[in-house]
Amino acid sequence: MSAQAPVYVPVGDSALLVRFGEQMDAAANRRVHALAQRLRQQPLAGVGEAVPGYITLLIHYDPLLLTYDQILAWVRKQAAQTQDEASAAPRCVEIPVIYGGEFGPDLVFVAAHTGLSADEVIRRHTAPTYTVYFIGFTPGFPYLGGMDVRLTAPRLETPRARVPAGSVGIAGPQTGVYPLESPGGWRIIGRTQLPLFDLSAQPPSLLSPGDEVRFVRA
Template identity: 45%
Template sequence: MTWSMQPLGEGALLLECTPVDTLTNRLMLALADQVTALDLPGIEVALPAWSSLLVLFDPLCLTRTRLEAVLTALVREVEPAPARPARVVDIQVRYGGEDGPDLPEVAARLGLSEAEVIALHTSQIYRVMMIGFAPGFPYLGPLPAALDLPRRSTPRTAVPAGSVAIAAGMTGIYPDRLPGGWHLIGRTEAQMFDPLRDPPTLVVPGDGVRFNAEAQGRRGAEGGE
């Protein structure tokens, strides 16, 4: 693995790692926990992403040189976060129909039935790799290989809140009405982001997410009422 660090203004330091894969993500999660646990005045927050870690700090209490030295030492010793998430959040999903308008096209392009797409999507626990794009939007992976599709060639200008989507080896949930280019296969009533909640996001990096198909979604995918 290759590590690099660069400043982002006076009070932020970005640590990046390659390659971009699930092991790197587990290292970022573990490193974020270690930085958060440090008894080091000046560190404000450690925000993990797929293959990077953003550390915000107070330059009046902690110099960038000191922080770089601390992070370098942690990187040498860090062990990946456990492969199995400690917390799993269940998400109820209505698949197909108006809630998942792309499900028929997804199934056709993959050579599967709609019921098979649903069965594959609900067959495993996904890891929250990162929260990004919009507050509360979880990047969940890895997606089963049989469901791998690139993003839509033409993004939508507005995707309904709660839409469950897949693209580029990942699945995600739109927390609000937003533009987006992922394939919409279902929808949930789960509130992914609430600024008055602590934490405001329903899931955090490192959590697990398990999708459960509501009975109505299954009947719709099988051609029933």
């Protein structure tokens, strides 16, 4: 099945929204980031920041330098040339996790909240192949889509002042990993020793948008 054609929507007089589909989808998200990457590699005078969403890319431009028709024509051309990049097989990274105990202080809560046993929570958490939709919150923090909906759990009412680096958490229908020690309100169910962010590495972040992730019980 061919990918749905992107929809282009003017936003005020200085931005263009490109929408890939109507619902959150890993393939659509890959197309968003492929286009954002291409725009960074092919700069055009008057084009400002391109802000990715789950299935959208908001592109700011200077209306004193570019008309809407000019930015639309240019973005259409760039989008057409990203098809092969967006359809390429994503990289898959395995992350070993120690679940429960001192490394996963909220595993018992998630089990009670969902009505599942702790072992079943772990089984369901390690079963999917996740997609990295965003990197944000702290450097290298991956927002992962594809979690089993049965594991949905609320954030902490009062965030912790200190969440150790490598902590694997759940917030609502998403899961993610804290690359650095920081405050946080996600329900922590385990921890990995795999470094997700290293300033001495190039690139510093282990994961990038569009990558796939598999959690493995350590």
